[in-house]
Amino acid sequence: xxxxxxxxxxxxxxxxxxxxxxxxxxxxxxxxxxxxxxxxxxxxxxxxxxxxxxxxxxxxxxxxxxxxxxxxxxxxxxxxxxxxxxxxxxxxxxxxxxxxxxxxxxxxxxxxxxxxxxxxxxxxxxxxxxxxxxxxxxxxxxxxxxxxxxxxxxxxxxxxxxxxxxxxxxxxxxxxxxxxxxxxxxxxxxxxxxxxxxxxxxxxxxxxxxxxxxxxxxxxxxxxxxxxxxxxxxxxx
Amino acid sequence: xxxxxxxxxxxxxxxxxxxxxxxxxxxxxxxxxxxxxxxxxxxxxxxxxxxxxxxxxxxxxxxxxxxxxxxxxxxxxxxxxxxxxxxxxxxxxxxxxxxxxxxxxxxxxxxxxxxxxxxxxxxxxxxxxxxxxxxxxxxxxxxxxxxxxxxxxxxxxxxxxxxxxxxxxxxxxxxxxxxxxxxxxxxxxxxxxxxxxxxxxxxxxxxxxxxxxxxxxxxxxxxxxxxxxxxxxxxxxxxxxxxxxxxxxxxxxxx
Numbered sequence: 254x255x256x257x258x259x260x261x262x263x264x265x266x267x268x269x270x271x272x273x274x275x276x277x278x279x280x281x282x283x284x285x286x287x288x289x290x291x292x293x294x295x296x297x298x299x300x301x302x303x304x305x306x307x308x309x310x311x312x313x314x315x316x317x318x319x320x321x322x323x324x325x326x327x328x329x330x331x332x333x334x335x336x337x338x339x340x341x342x343x344x345x346x347x348x349x350x351x352x353x354x355x356x357x358x359x360x361x362x363x364x365x366x367x368x369x370x371x372x373x374x375x376x377x378x379x380x381x382x383x384x385x386x387x388x389x390x391x392x393x394x395x396x397x398x399x400x401x402x403x404x405x406x407x408x409x410x411x412x413x414x415x416x417x418x419x420x421x422x423x424x425x426x427x428x429x430x431x432x433x434x435x436x437x438x439x440x441x442x443x444x445x446x447x448x449x450x451x452x453x454x455x456x457x458x459x460x461x462x463x464x465x466x467x468x469x470x471x472x473x474x475x476x477x478x479x480x481x482x483x484x485x486x487x488x489x490x
Numbered sequence: 491x492x493x494x495x496x497x498x499x500x501x502x503x504x505x506x507x508x509x510x511x512x513x514x515x516x517x518x519x520x521x522x523x524x525x526x527x528x529x530x531x532x533x534x535x536x537x538x539x540x541x542x543x544x545x546x547x548x549x550x551x552x553x554x555x556x557x558x559x560x561x562x563x564x565x566x567x568x569x570x571x572x573x574x575x576x577x578x579x580x581x582x583x584x585x586x587x588x589x590x591x592x593x594x595x596x597x598x599x600x601x602x603x604x605x606x607x608x609x610x611x612x613x614x615x616x617x618x619x620x621x622x623x624x625x626x627x628x629x630x631x632x633x634x635x636x637x638x639x640x641x642x643x644x645x646x647x648x649x650x651x652x653x654x655x656x657x658x659x660x661x662x663x664x665x666x667x668x669x670x671x672x673x674x675x676x677x678x679x680x681x682x683x684x685x686x687x688x689x690x691x692x693x694x695x696x697x698x699x700x701x702x703x704x705x706x707x708x709x710x711x712x713x714x715x716x717x718x719x720x721x722x723x724x725x726x727x728x729x730x731x732x733x734x735x736x737x738x739x740x741x742x743x744x745x
Binding site: 302305306307308309322323325328329332334336337339340341342343344345346349350352353354356357358359397 | 579588744
């Protein structure tokens with residue numbers, strides 16, 4: 254199954270003097286939860302934003318099922334991206350925020366209520382987002398990503414701001430999505446959390462790939478994921 | 491596709507209240523301008539033609555143009571810059587990666603909303619002007635004396651400034667800078683430069699002054715472009731601003 258495969262090839266981006274991403278290549282397969290790990294500032298967010306066309310790479314390509322994001326006929330139906338927990342108008346309610354994008358994508362308005370229910374925000378649906386906690390914004394961001402029932406889900410630090418209950422919940426949700434055959438690619442800088450969440454890892458440091466592969470194999474060859482991570486990222490946190 | 495994007499922009503517009511507050515501001519300012527025009531029409535030092543003449547009545551209705559266009563432009567600019575201020579641009583461009591389509595949908599929505607702001611402000615002028623002038627013994631028909639042309643001009647300028655607001659917002663992206671810039675330009679900078687007679691050959695081409703020309707404004711101490719010329723000038727501003735706004739929106743990274 255290659256429809257949901259993410260292929261990043263030679264991706265490069267420079268912001269002024271900063272080389273954010275430097276010749277990065279990796280593959281993410283469907284049906285697994287793949288962790289995208291690296292220290293703060295390693296280039297994870299820049300890479301994810303290049304993957305979905307929000308940032309234009311200086312060089313290289315990123316494809317999803319063989320197509321660049323901007324070439325996807327219906328991107329909302331193919332890729333769900335949860336990238337920004339602050340991306341809401343404070344005065345708009347959670348439901349209305351989702352309704353905007355239901356309208357744009359041609360989904361029935363009731364789809365907004367379905368995903369709100371899925372992420373556990375039904376009770377807060379009619380409240381303005383300015384009253385949401387970080388955990389609730391995280392859930393609303395996830396609801397946006399799931400709006401189009403997409404085969405590929407990309408999440409940037411989805412665990413931030415969630416309480417322990419929420420963390421257990423999202424772990425189960427991502428597991429379910431992968432078991433349904435979807436591609437789940439999730440960035441994190443929390444190793445302990447990643448260890449509970451992912452089967453495969455892509456580890457980057459200073460914009461470059463340092464390791465990719467099976468979590469268990471990688472962990473066992475270094476003793477643990479933590480030892481592997483620090484060995485590979487030279488202790489830079 | 492296109493209609494869904496336009497519908498989505500309408501949901502964005504109507505799920506917050508700003509359009510209502512800015513419409514109220516435009517109508518209140520129109521009421522003030524219309525009231526002052528009528529109240530001072532008998533003043534011998536007034537440069538405006540007397541309200542008993544068709545020229546005076548046309549000017550009265552043309553006063554709706556400045557409040558309607560200014561607040562329509564501000565609303566439109568907020569509709570674009572808000573995407574960056576509140577970071578909703580991420581979701582918007584995720585679902586619509588061809589960003590020019592988002593700009594096109596916003597142009598469609600805010601063009602129509604700008605025309606509607608103008609229409610609402612014209613209603614305010616009629617509601618104040620007709621009974622007040624009748625009380626002064628001045629009777630006139632809204633369908634005569636060139637008034638339909640003035641009203642059409644005011645409505646077109648509202649649409650034009652809705653389009654300009656979208657384009658300027660897309661160019662500048664910073665909400666505070668765009669809104670303050672638009673207000674200062676329309677209420678401070680433009681009135682100051684247009685009050686300098688030596689510059690009049692050039693100032694008639696400024697957007698707000700051209701809009702007044704399109705709306706058929708008449709003042710004894712000032713000149714304006716003919717409506718046809720004014721329409722051409724404004725079309726030029728819209729074309730340049732929209733092209734620049736689209737190019738920059740496509741090129742800039744959404745961080």
